[in-house]
Amino acid sequence: xxxxxxxxxxxxxxxxxxxxxxxxxxxxxxxxxxxxxxxxxxxxxxxxxxxxxxxxxxxxxxxxxxxxxxxxxxxxxxxxxxxxxxxxxxxxxxxxxxxxxxxxxxxxxxxxxxxxxxxxxxxxxxxxxxxxxxxxxxxxxxxxxxxxxxxxxxxxxxxxxxxxxxxxx
Amino acid sequence: xxxxxxxxxxxxxxxxxxxxxxxxxxxxxxxxxxxxxxxxxxxxxxxxxxxxxxxxxxxxxxxxxxxxxxxxxxxxxxxxxxxxxxxxxxxxxxxxxxxxxxxxxxxxxxxxxxxxxxxxxxxxxxxxxxxxxxxxxxxxxxxxxxxxxxxxxxxxxxxxxxxxxxxxxxxxxxxxxxxxxxxxxxxxxxxxxxxxxxxxxxxxxxxxxxxxxxxxxxxxxxxxxxxxxxxxxxxxxxxxxxxxxxxxxxxxxxxxxxxxxxxxxxxxxxxxxxxxxxxxxxxxxxxxxxxxxxxxxxxxxxxxxxxxxxxxxxxxxxxxxxxxxxxxxxxxxxxxxxxxxxxxxxxxxxxxxxxxxxxxxxxxxxxxxxxxxxxxxxxxxxxxxxxxxxxxxxxxxxxxxxxxxxxxxxxxxxxxxxxxxxxxxxxxx
Numbered sequence: 001x002x003x004x005x006x007x008x009x010x011x012x013x014x015x016x017x018x019x020x021x022x023x024x025x026x027x028x029x030x031x032x033x034x035x036x037x038x039x040x041x042x043x044x045x046x047x048x049x050x051x052x053x054x055x056x057x058x059x060x061x062x063x064x065x066x067x068x069x070x071x072x073x074x075x076x077x078x079x080x081x082x083x084x085x086x087x088x089x090x091x092x093x094x095x096x097x098x099x100x101x102x103x104x105x106x107x108x109x110x111x112x113x114x115x116x117x118x119x120x121x122x123x124x125x126x127x128x129x130x131x132x133x134x135x136x137x138x139x140x141x142x143x144x145x146x147x148x149x150x151x152x153x154x155x156x157x158x159x160x161x162x163x164x165x166x167x168x169x
Numbered sequence: 170x171x172x173x174x175x176x177x178x179x180x181x182x183x184x185x186x187x188x189x190x191x192x193x194x195x196x197x198x199x200x201x202x203x204x205x206x207x208x209x210x211x212x213x214x215x216x217x218x219x220x221x222x223x224x225x226x227x228x229x230x231x232x233x234x235x236x237x238x239x240x241x242x243x244x245x246x247x248x249x250x251x252x253x254x255x256x257x258x259x260x261x262x263x264x265x266x267x268x269x270x271x272x273x274x275x276x277x278x279x280x281x282x283x284x285x286x287x288x289x290x291x292x293x294x295x296x297x298x299x300x301x302x303x304x305x306x307x308x309x310x311x312x313x314x315x316x317x318x319x320x321x322x323x324x325x326x327x328x329x330x331x332x333x334x335x336x337x338x339x340x341x342x343x344x345x346x347x348x349x350x351x352x353x354x355x356x357x358x359x360x361x362x363x364x365x366x367x368x369x370x371x372x373x374x375x376x377x378x379x380x381x382x383x384x385x386x387x388x389x390x391x392x393x394x395x396x397x398x399x400x401x402x403x404x405x406x407x408x409x410x411x412x413x414x415x416x417x418x419x420x421x422x423x424x425x426x427x428x429x430x431x432x433x434x435x436x437x438x439x440x441x442x443x444x445x446x447x448x449x450x451x452x453x454x455x456x457x458x459x460x461x462x463x464x465x466x467x468x469x470x471x472x473x474x475x476x477x478x479x480x481x482x483x484x485x486x487x488x489x490x491x492x493x494x495x496x497x498x499x500x501x502x503x504x505x506x507x508x509x510x511x512x513x514x515x516x517x518x519x520x521x522x523x524x525x526x527x528x529x530x531x532x533x534x535x536x537x538x539x540x541x542x543x544x545x546x547x548x549x550x551x552x553x554x555x556x557x558x559x560x561x562x563x564x565x566x567x568x569x570x571x572x573x574x575x576x577x578x579x580x581x582x583x584x585x586x587x588x589x590x591x592x593x594x595x596x597x598x
Contacts, residue, residue, distance in 0.1 A: 033211070033230055061327065063234070065277055065311050114281055118294060122281075125297040126305065145211035 024055040024168050025074040029062040029081040029116060036089070036140030036153045039160075040080040043136070046161040055168050064119030068128055076132035078164055081116055082140040082153070089141035090152030092160055097133040134167065136160055189577065191558055198559045201551040213537045221247050221506065221532040225331050228524070228539065232583055234277070237270040237318060238517030240331040241392055242524040242539075247333040249407075250511025250528055251504055258497040259335040260392070261490050262321060266331070267391040267515075268487040269317025272355065274518035275438075275476045275483075276314060278581045279362060280307025283473050286575040287369035303365070306358050310480065313355040317487065320348060335501030342494055349491045352484050359481035360456055366473045367460035372572070375467040376556065378549065379431055380440035383516050389448040389482055390441065390516050397444060400431065406514035409523050415540065426545040433548035436520025437580060438475045439466060450489075453482040469553060469579040476581075506532035517542050519581050543582045550580055 028044025031037045041059050048057045071077040095102050102117045123129040138160060141150040192200040212231055216224060225243045229236035248255060281293035290296040297304040320340060322328020330337050383394030397403045404412055415424035428434050446464035457478045466475060508530040514523045520542030527535045557576050561569055
């Protein structure tokens with residue numbers, strides 16, 4: 001199962017990406033066994049499939065301290081995660097995390113102990129943010145155990161991937 | 170009738186989310202409910218029909234913080250089913266990767282989740298503004314744990330190199346050498362951590378707990394040992410379900426685990442420490458004594474010191490393992506599949522993690538049972554909150570709520586293993 005995906009972080013992959021001087025790292029965050037929480041992972045997989053070599057793509061479970069360690073090494077980082085803010089499922093937020101903290105309504109809702117929002121603010125407090133850090137957040141509806149995605153979230157995966165491609169190029 | 174209500178909508182800094190509701194009437198605590206909304210039973214069902222070889226990687230996904238623990242309990246259970254013994258350097262490598270998980274999990278909890286409670290900060294971010302060097306030390310310590318997992322597990326997030334019988338690939342001595350250098354720094358940082366947390370203010374709160382942990386003849390326990398308690402329990406993991414039962418409680422979707430005829434019990438660092446102090450390395454024992462701890466500790470708030478002592482032990486043990494390492498001839502022992510039932514119990518950072526699998530002659534899973542540490546501590550957490558609220562009922566509402574959150578975090582509950590959202594409500598006048 002997990003062996004087939006092969007998209008999670010490996011030092012060899014990152015070193016190769018750095019050697020190729022890819023300036024941008026895209027990180028898809030989520031848990032593929034928690035319904036819409038997988039949204040970030042699915043966007044990452046779509047970006048990987050498009051075959052562009054100008055950026056690196058990783059999947060991640062969203063553990064904040066590990067994220068800080070990762071993005072500290074890149075010029076530009078794009079993070080994609082699922083959120084639960086009360087908006088319509090499938091709503092997409094884009095936040096420039098360098099210019100301001102993530103809005104309160106999308107800072108919580110992660111299933112992780114030390115979340116993305118906290119990692120960004122800890123990185124800011126310790127002066128450890130990359131020069132560019134953009135967060136795409138996809139409003140989820142179903143976070144129950146299982147791999148069933150809600151139709152609204154499924155419907156925006158490609159659009160978010162396209163938007164990130166446009167942003168990178 | 171006088172009624173009091175304290176409500177905490179969201180209990181931050183707990184892995185995952187859940188809910189607590191406390192009712193106080195006429196200055197007496199009437200009920201405590203730790204609500205867990207989502208059980209791990211999905212995975213037990215999902216595993217049916219899967220090959221034994223997939224189980225370590227699938228169960229690793231139950232928890233992002235402790236994937237190694239799930240892999241270890243899974244491989245031990247499968248090896249028990251197939252009658253395989255993994256020893257020598259392969260066994261040592263398993264201990265080494267477990268050291269990595271304890272270091273990274275404990276360092277995260279000590280520095281970013283629990284220390285802010287003791288120092289009066291809302292969270293680790295606010296603490297970092299005043300103590301950036303200390304928070305950096307915590308992050309670096311955690312990183313050393315991640316590096317061990319990345320090297321032995323193939324990658325630090327959802328490691329994939331662990332298999333039934335051993336590993337897919339094993340490192341050379343040369344590959345481990347840089348890790349040893351990092352661990353020497355980490356051991357010093359861990360010593361400083363013990364000293365740092367020993368100076369925190371601890372509330373006076375002791376209870377006569379039933380502690381349950383593994384115990385091994387020679388080692389502080391990671392992968393192996395008998396399941397023992399401070400009340401005379403001493404069993405093989407095969408007998409776990411003869412002595413422990415899971416009860417469904419109305420307010421929770423997760424099951425409460427209790428000891429038959431004895432009730433709630435305590436697993437995790439404090440239980441391990443109390444039952445295995447004599448198995449810690451001399452350095453870890455000395456650090457614990459210098460921190461003011463004896464061989465026994467009954468104050469759950471001091472679990473942050475015990476966690477720090479365990480980080481120190483894990484660094485010390487990892488260095489010992491690397492020092493004695495020789496690359497094994499084969500990365501795994503041969504596996505002969507057979508129809509059988511296997512049992513595995515290992516010490517996850519948060520306490521014992523029990524797995525049981527029944528497989529058919531092709532090695533396909535017929536049924537599975539997984540009991541994570543947090544569901545075992547659930548009843549103890551409720552009991553602590555009941556005593557705490559009763560003791561500090563006169564505190565202002567916010568202080569009492571803060572104290573309750575701190576008490577829940579004593580257990581570093583990994584709610585996402587057992588549940589989803591955590592909200593804390595105290596219902597009084």
